[in-house]
Amino acid sequence: MVKSMLAHKTLKRRDKAAGHAHALIFFGFALLFIGTSIITLDYDITGPLLGLNFWHGSFYLWFSLVLDIAGVALIGGLLYMMYRRKWLALPKLDYARPDRSPEDPDYDRNSYRREDWAFLWTLIIIGITGYVLEAARLVWLAGDPTVWDYRWWSPVGTALAYVFQGLGMSAEGGEALRLYSWWIHGVLALAFIALIPFTKVKHIFTAMGSLALRDPTPSSRLPMVDLEGDKIGYNRITDFSWKHLLHLDACTKCGRCHEACPANATGYPLSPRDLVLSLREFAADKLEKGSLPKDGDALSVLGDGPNQIRSETLWACRTCSACVEICPVGIEHVPMITEMRRQLVEQGDMEPTVQTALQQIQKKGNSFGENKRKRPAWTKKLDFEIKDARKEPVDILWFVGDYASFDPRYQKVSQAFAKILNAAGIDFGILFEAEMTAGNDVRRVGEEGLYQHLAESNIETLEACDFQRVVTTDPHSFNTLKNEYPEFGGKYNVQHASTLIRKMLNSHEIKLKKKLSNNTVTFHDPCHLGRLNKGYDAPRESIQMLGANLVEMKRSRDNSFCCGAGGGRIWTPDPVDHEKPSENRMREAAEIEGLDTFVVSCPKCMNMFEDSVKSTGNEKNIKVREVIELVAECMGLDDAPEPADEKSTAEA
Template sequence: MNVFAQTEVTRETYWGISNTEFAVFYLLAAITILVFLYGVYQRFSRYAAGDDDPFDRLDELPNRIATAARIALSNEKQFNRDLYGGLMHSFILWGFLTLFIATSILAIDGYVYEPIAQGSFWIDDFYLAYQFMVDAMGLLFVVGIGMAMYRRYWVGNERLLDRHTSNEDDIFIWTLFGLGVGGFLLEGLRIYATGMPDHEVVSFVGYGLAMVFQAVGLSTIAGTATDPNYTAVSVLGFNAETFHWLIWWKHSLLAFFFIAWIPYAKPFHMISSFANVVTRDERAGKRLPNVPSDLDATNAESIDDFTWKEILDQDACTKCGRCSAVCPAKASDRPLDPRNVILDLKAYREGLETGGEEKPIIADGGASVIDTETMESCMACMACMDACPVEIEHLQSFTRLNRQMTDQGDVSSSMQDVFQNVMQNGNTFGDPPRNRGDWADDLEFDVTDAREEEVDYLWYVGDYPSYDDRNKQVARSLATILQEADVSFGILFDDEKYDGNDIRRVGEEFLYVELAGHHVETWDDCEFDTIVCTDPHSYNTFENEYPEVDFEEFADDPMMPFEYDEQWNADGDIDVLHWTQAVEELVTEGALGLNGDELDYTVTYHDPCHLGRYNDEYEAPRDLIEATGCDLFEMPRNRANSFCCGGGGGGLWMEFDEEPKPSEERLREALEDTDAGAAVEKFVVACPMCMTMYEDGRKTGGFEDDLEVVDIAELIVEAIE
């Protein structure tokens, strides 16, 4: 043992450790690193064995890594909707990285710089700055761990506690806590036992602990050696040096355990989540991978059908439950928890690797990994993906499951009716195609047939504005607006079919391709500048998904009713707009003569998922509402945090036993949680599906006398008139 007080402005790295112990330490370190590397190799071998991903995940890799580093270091996703969680994770991450860097600096000094320069840079001012930063960031690390433990064990945050919560979660957090506290105890004992050198005051946490040991009167070998009358007390028969020795080894062994354990349990998210952010698709969800043209291709018959990125998604999940907390299906008591779907797949995969029994990935009756009712509950609103701090692409895996469910014929009877209606009549209502343009009969002007005349705007009206009585009023309002603005627009009449967006998300990929092929072939025979969509769902699929379809793969298939064999709009030459974007331009140009004071309603606005979260369009609808003079009050959940109406992902056509309905909860929020409260007169939407769901929710929720559901187009027409 070293019995001499420390006077040089540095410290002995392995203070109190014998040469034999030093050798044992490095033998254990070598074994730990080998175990760690083997675990990482196993993990990445699994990814290599996964199916190829349809998207290039490694293009522009330096930019991807730089962006991922910014996202990870800023913790921007952790702060989303959760300030406490953001601070907690930031303290842990920044503290952990600082301690890792500090350890690396010691290694560089001892094993690179010192042999070359015959000296050390870990002295004087550098040492003092180093010690201060390590203490400051180490303290943040311990505080962050304390915050996590408080939330998990004291508050009992339900978001963190579910059927996939296990002992590994407890081991993880307590191991980090032991490493953080153990490091400070070591520092305090060393400072105290070496005579509390003045310069060590920069190690303010360790120095503070040393003062505690001094106040307690803990004995030291150094004190006994220099003063025969030394009477300080020992604790449990130990002096400071012995305590330091014990804690040093416990700390080292705990660190070795943690490092070796990383690839085999929850700590691996430190690697997998960063890799997941690096390889993310920035357009995930808004575009889905195309089904192979090979009709024998499988989607989710076995876990081997999942791509390497989907497997990485499973490993990146930290069980934080943020996706579950924002899921409207879970909030409505539908049997869907997005976290559990991802973790169920992971648990099944890992079970097979250890000799588990194979079973269907998705089926009815509970004998499968995922039950069909679970996936039918998904609204494809993308709230889970928006909330996920590690960029898990839930919708990719969910769509794979839905496709398998459709292939097996396990979709609900109501969805099968919708498929049949679309196949036979080109619309989800099953009404005759010749009636598609009848909504325009009540207009005081004729609507141009875009198949016969050149137009500026080719207006895709959509199913609900064409066939649903309530939404026909919205279509007529929009037609009136375009006529008033004196723009050239036309529609396809009976050559317009359903856009295919939502049946694709339910899993009916081939019918989607049929619809896409029909439309791009029809558009190819028309002359226009811009496609304008009434429905955000149509806007999303035309803008983001039709250009992804390789029509050449399908053009020769006798089952496909088109011969188009090109990549449609691959260069983005054709502008695709939601109608609010097009009309906002017209208002800005003064084409509608709005002064911003025509109406004085108190309103709130609901962001449609496919316009907002999917395509980041939040301002055009609000600009139009304000242009009418209405007093707009935001709901607490707005923009990217908007709550789904319940109609997406096939929800419009299915019946669920849910309480409350998403539409009812949203209307309640409008009347109770906005700053205007019950003074809200109109609940404003910009989506035909939202209109349908909220009109239904207004009736079933008892809100008919409290507020009116209107489309922005109806407000504008009233303002114009």
């Protein structure tokens, strides 16, 4: 918290101008507050009680100079924020709601705009009246050398004093103006303090609390649920943890999450900011009246009523964590959304396709509904045997995952990875039909009971095997195996395939026969590998070692734009009248001059972008390839596999 506050690191990300302006306001306000407190300390505490007065001499002069500069910083920062709101007219600050229509009673949020402007004007008038007070005092005491001779230690007040004198103000006029200014300045300052609990000013305190209490991995490790407890998930506002209620109060309405959200960007009824604000307004309405409503249903945050969260809003979320990543005050949107989804699942309020996928996972252990015995079918096209990790010791246990096992396009990637490991002499094996889906997306859909069953079943299988480390090509499996399985007793050394490939390239275990020196490529960061686990460098370094010309998209690394598959959305068909997140991303990539290859490192990303490269008309110009495929090509293990003509089972 202290580091974030002092460095303003979270505020400067992706909006440096606003971050610097906020720093001017923050430090200017802090210094002025400290300065006022010092005067109080001298005049009202140490002076009368201890006979100790220090507000004079050199200390007073430096005090005066520092506070003059602090006031300029405060006013300068506020003026920029006004300019930003009025003349830049940023869409994220207009409070337009994607989850409501104009006829809805809670659609209009003009009150937020009025509050924002009142906040800015109040602070700037406090700052200006402080200078008027200072200048009026100098005009009043211009004949006193103990004041006037040291006037330039208050440079802003002095400059303003000369303006007043130039306008004909006398010493008596200065004395009168000082008196009125003192009262105006004092009343405004006290009113500002009094309004803290009721306005956005409270973020001065709630943001600090939110930053201090935030989970460093809020999206990669979701909270566990006691399945034997009285309730699962969040339905009523009283179900929310006190920390999540604090997060609601901490929101400053900056709109960064609104801007970063892939669902919001492509026309879905979700804005993380508006979700938080709706919950905050609902909490204020229900919890701050002194007594709770007698009707428990009146406390339900789920529904179509004013400030309730609609199910379509929650199901629009990709759990990509773009909102959590960019939030400057540490709000944990994804865990709250997941908790509310858990309650929707309890109520059976979900898309039929999601329900079908969950039923298939429960019955068959995979979302494709395929027989368990078909899971290792892709291995039959290899000209070597893969070890059965259940039957013999291996160094690497490869947890393959659903899409890498069943999706026709990604089966080619799985075969390429197996060839790479075999050629490098790596001792590896798989679980064959004993593997079940890792459950990462099951958990993020909100089906905690099924998730815990999957986790416990896979852990039981893994515990019976003899291996040193787990590797997976699927970032979704990687995330839950690494971050969530330990809560169930499954503590393993888990790596994503991109990390292993980089290591083998560096150690020359991988022997390259050619380079991709004539290829211009870009890399898409999978959310579960990148944002959730900071795995940004390994795939990029591998691509560069292959000799390709890597050009970054505008949104990359922690600002990568989700493919749209996460949070169970891969099981839900997108409406035909909506742009898909993957199409939005592919159009961004197509802006790169001379781009040959769109590189991914996730089976779900592969699935989504194979569709979007066609639907955006880029199929002839851009190929969607996996890092693994590029490595296999450079090793001469196989011709570059072309995308499969048939649709995946999921698409069908």
